[in-house]
Amino acid sequence: xxxxxxxxxxxxxxxxxxxxxxxxxxxxxxxxxxxxxxxxxxxxxxxxxxxxxxxxxxxxxxxxxxxxxxxxxxxxxxxxxxxxxxxxxxxxxxxxxxxxxxxxxxxxxxxxxxxxxxxxxxxxxxxxxxxxxxxxxxxxxxxxxxxxxxxxxxxxxxxxxxxxxxxxxxxxxxxxxxxxxxxxxxxxxxxxxxxxxxxxxxxxxxxxxxxx
Amino acid sequence: xxxxxxxxxxxxxxxxxxxxxxxxxxxxxxxxxxxxxxxxxxxxxxxxxxxxxxxxxxxxxxxxxxxxxxxxxxxxxxxxxxxxxxxxxxxxxxxxxxxxxxxxxxxxxxxxxxxxxxxxxxxxxxxxxxxxxxxxxxxxxxxxxxxxxxxxxxxxxxxxxxxxxxxxxxxxxxxxxxxxxxxxxxxxxxxxxxxxxxxxxxxxxxxxxxxxxxxxxxxxxxxxxxxxxxxxxxxxxxxxxxxxxxxxxxxxxxxxxxxxxxxxxxxxxxxxxxxxxxxxxxxxxxxxxxxxxxxxxxxxxxxxxxxxxxxxxxxxxxxxxxxxxxxxxxxxxxxxxxxxxxxxxxxxxxxxxxxxxxxxxxxxxxxxxxxxxxxxxxxxxxxxxxxxxxxxxxxxxxxxxxxxxxxxxxxxxxxxxxxxxxxxxxxxxxxxxxxxxxxxxxxxxxxxxxxxxxxxxxxxxxxxxxxxxxxxxxxxxxxxxxxxxxxxxxxxxxxxxxxxxxxxxxxxxxxxxxxxxxxxxxxxxxxxxxxxxxxxxxxxxxxxxxxxxxxxxxxxxxxxxxxxxxx
Numbered sequence: 001x002x003x004x005x006x007x008x009x010x011x012x013x014x015x016x017x018x019x020x021x022x023x024x025x026x027x028x029x030x031x032x033x034x035x036x037x038x039x040x041x042x043x044x045x046x047x048x049x050x051x052x053x054x055x056x057x058x059x060x061x062x063x064x065x066x067x068x069x070x071x072x073x074x075x076x077x078x079x080x081x082x083x084x085x086x087x088x089x090x091x092x093x094x095x096x097x098x099x100x101x102x103x104x105x106x107x108x109x110x111x112x113x114x115x116x117x118x119x120x121x122x123x124x125x126x127x128x129x130x131x132x133x134x135x136x137x138x139x140x141x142x143x144x145x146x147x148x149x150x151x152x153x154x155x156x157x158x159x160x161x162x163x164x165x166x167x168x169x170x171x172x173x174x175x176x177x178x179x180x181x182x183x184x185x186x187x188x189x190x191x192x193x194x195x196x197x198x199x200x201x202x203x204x205x206x207x208x209x210x211x212x
Numbered sequence: 213x214x215x216x217x218x219x220x221x222x223x224x225x226x227x228x229x230x231x232x233x234x235x236x237x238x239x240x241x242x243x244x245x246x247x248x249x250x251x252x253x254x255x256x257x258x259x260x261x262x263x264x265x266x267x268x269x270x271x272x273x274x275x276x277x278x279x280x281x282x283x284x285x286x287x288x289x290x291x292x293x294x295x296x297x298x299x300x301x302x303x304x305x306x307x308x309x310x311x312x313x314x315x316x317x318x319x320x321x322x323x324x325x326x327x328x329x330x331x332x333x334x335x336x337x338x339x340x341x342x343x344x345x346x347x348x349x350x351x352x353x354x355x356x357x358x359x360x361x362x363x364x365x366x367x368x369x370x371x372x373x374x375x376x377x378x379x380x381x382x383x384x385x386x387x388x389x390x391x392x393x394x395x396x397x398x399x400x401x402x403x404x405x406x407x408x409x410x411x412x413x414x415x416x417x418x419x420x421x422x423x424x425x426x427x428x429x430x431x432x433x434x435x436x437x438x439x440x441x442x443x444x445x446x447x448x449x450x451x452x453x454x455x456x457x458x459x460x461x462x463x464x465x466x467x468x469x470x471x472x473x474x475x476x477x478x479x480x481x482x483x484x485x486x487x488x489x490x491x492x493x494x495x496x497x498x499x500x501x502x503x504x505x506x507x508x509x510x511x512x513x514x515x516x517x518x519x520x521x522x523x524x525x526x527x528x529x530x531x532x533x534x535x536x537x538x539x540x541x542x543x544x545x546x547x548x549x550x551x552x553x554x555x556x557x558x559x560x561x562x563x564x565x566x567x568x569x570x571x572x573x574x575x576x577x578x579x580x581x582x583x584x585x586x587x588x589x590x591x592x593x594x595x596x597x598x599x600x601x602x603x604x605x606x607x608x609x610x611x612x613x614x615x616x617x618x619x620x621x622x623x624x625x626x627x628x629x630x631x632x633x634x635x636x637x638x639x640x641x642x643x644x645x646x647x648x649x650x651x652x653x654x655x656x657x658x659x660x661x662x663x664x665x666x667x668x669x670x671x672x673x674x675x676x677x678x679x680x681x682x683x684x685x686x687x688x689x690x691x692x693x694x695x696x697x698x699x700x701x702x703x704x705x706x707x708x709x710x711x712x713x714x715x716x717x718x719x720x721x722x723x724x725x726x727x728x729x730x731x732x733x734x735x736x737x738x739x740x741x742x743x744x745x746x747x748x749x750x751x752x753x754x755x756x757x758x759x760x761x762x763x764x765x766x767x768x769x770x771x772x773x774x775x776x777x778x779x
Binding site: 179 | 305308309311312315316318319322326374379380381382383386390394432439473476479480631632638639647650651652654714716717718719720749751752755756760763766769770776777778
């Protein structure tokens with residue numbers, strides 16, 4: 001049947017266009033981070049609704065997301081607000097249900113670099129506790145939870161789209177895919193690509209044979 | 213009796229003629245000329261004798277290797293013939309679906325870095341212990357063998373796991389270091405791994421299967437062994453897709469083209485690829501459960517026979533020996549066997565109950581043996597399960613409420629166990645759309661929102677198909693109830709296990725992969741959705757569903773690759 005062929009062709013074309021569009025874009029890279037942690041410190045554990053604020057943060061221009069080192073199995077909603085001079089400049093929210101050791105919160109992009117901003121992170125856990133990772137510091141510069149001072153500063157990473165597109169990163173990505181395995185080599189990436197192509201061809205042929 | 217002996221005599225006599233048809237000498241004791249029929253008979257007899265002589269000569273030629281070898285060869289030939297006949301009966305489309313699933317899982321096995329799939333280090337340790345010592349692991353700690361720990365360290369595993377800001381090794385120097393560590397650790401000569409982390413309590417069948425590739429690659433490094441074991445798992449993905457196709461064919465026989473939609477969609481499911489491209493008993497569990505659904509559907513459609521009962525029993529046994537999660541499916545399968553037996557009893561009561569006993573006998577034999585061994589050795593009857601409580605804390609009602617809320621919106625007048633979380637979406641739907649690696653690799657938030665559109669369309673089309681064929685559904689309500697009870701059983705098991713650690717951890721086992729034993733049902737739902745578009749547009753919608761699943765798979769693998777390797 002003709003409509004099946006048209007639908008398949010349209011679908012595959014759309015897929016190719018989507019892949020091309022993705023490759024043209026640049027991945028998120030770290031614009032700035034507030035330290036290079038050598039050791040992992042738990043600076044707080046959130047068991048109820050709480051807001052942690054940290055002053056003197058350098059927030060680069062064009063930041064579109066902040067990565068926080070929070071750990072939870074089923075994480076609560078996380079709100080981030082960035083303020084300077086008592087005024088909220090930008091903010092964002094990551095919905096609940098995240099899992100793992102970091103959470104990335106998207107932000108509205110900043111037009112200018114903020115050299116001394118205050119970043120506040122609000123969590124509302126109910127049963128499960130959220131661990132906050134960071135670096136032990138002096139009390140004077142540590143993050144604060146309302147009236148209390150935490151054991152150190154939260155690790156924050158400011159992300160923005162990089163200058164190189166995904167497409168330009170293909171060779172280095174393929175090279176790295178070949179490392180850390182036996183047998184090693186860039187051919188691993190090529191084999192993966194060929195396998196994926198075979199999967200697409202076999203599926204499309206079967207659809208044409210059985211559905212068209 | 214006399215006729216037979218007469219025939220034999222005539223045949224033997226005819227065969228005695230030295231030069232076949234040219235000999236016209238009358239047989240001793242007879243004077244009459246032979247009729248045409250007799251001459252033909254004589255020719256057949258001589259031909260038979262020639263064949264017999266040839267066979268005898270061949271047998272004599274083979275005699276030095278012994279009759280046992282001949283018997284084995286004959287049986288092997290017979291088995292291969294049977295296998296060939298069985299394979300010929302499988303539709304080619306089903307075999308292509310199996311091949312697609314297999315290749316896809318192999319691709320995932322290359323894209324996923326070693327040990328960066330949930331619990332893979334523990335499962336590897338279990339196989340190592342079983343293959344090298346023939347014993348089961350005895351410690352649930354993460355103190356694996358020196359060889360494995362060294363490999364994990366050299367791969368930066370502990371820094372990469374659950375921390376998407378960190379990536380795998382990136383330079384030739386690190387690769388060289390890794391290779392040196394792997395070779396040095398291989399020469400240590402330690403045997404097995406007493407500790408196998410979270411895998412310790414699991415039954416041994418999958419690990420015994422993986423011990424084969426492990427032993428084959430024994431001379432290689434940890435990573436070589438791991439890759440061969442991953443490829444074995446990938447073969448199981450093929451079986452999952454094959455049986456999912458066959459299940460759809462049995463359950464929804466109406467439209468031939470729709471079987472392909474269900475089979476291919478299952479074959480392309482990214483989570484199937486991820487888990488079957490790794491060392492994880494889930495891969496065998498998915499295959500067993502798909503086969504179980506197929507056997508049940510076949511029995512509901514064609515009736516339960518001895519072969520079907522034995523197959524169902526064997527699958528229960530294999531499932532119970534594969535992973536503890538299978539326990540969740542058992543009540544539904546037993547319900548299905550009861551329903552099938554009651555139906556068969558209307559025709560032949562005794563044989564129906566004999567078949568039920570056969571299925572249950574085979575199915576629960578491993579449990580009985582396990583319990584008997586434990587009883588004789590003064591261990592808890594069901595091992596680690598003996599200490600498990602149905603209600604670990606709180607009340608039964610609170611647990612039921614928790615399990616309900618783990619999947620569905622809470623009911624009025626109940627305590628909210630997941631405030632601010634719509635669990636069906638945040639945990640299960642988003643988990644299916646994209647949560648890879650060590651549960652640390654996700655798409656941007658907008659992808660999960662966009663994914664709701666095709667999911668909603670598929671749900672609507674499926675609902676339409678069900679409405680259109682509601683009359684047929686009524687006649688198959690028992691069968692549907694059985695499938696539903698299998699699904700509910702599994703969900704209750706996952707919920708109950710999560711309740712153990714609640715409230716310290718909100719939903720420890722709320723991972724979509726735990727529901728993948730129901731993949732065959734997903735195939736049927738997608739097949740129904742395509743049919744829901746009507747006769748005219750059904751195949752077109754089916755093609756779009758396949759492309760959607762292909763796109764999901766491609767982008768999921770790209771996501772995984774960028775998470776671990778970009779830069």
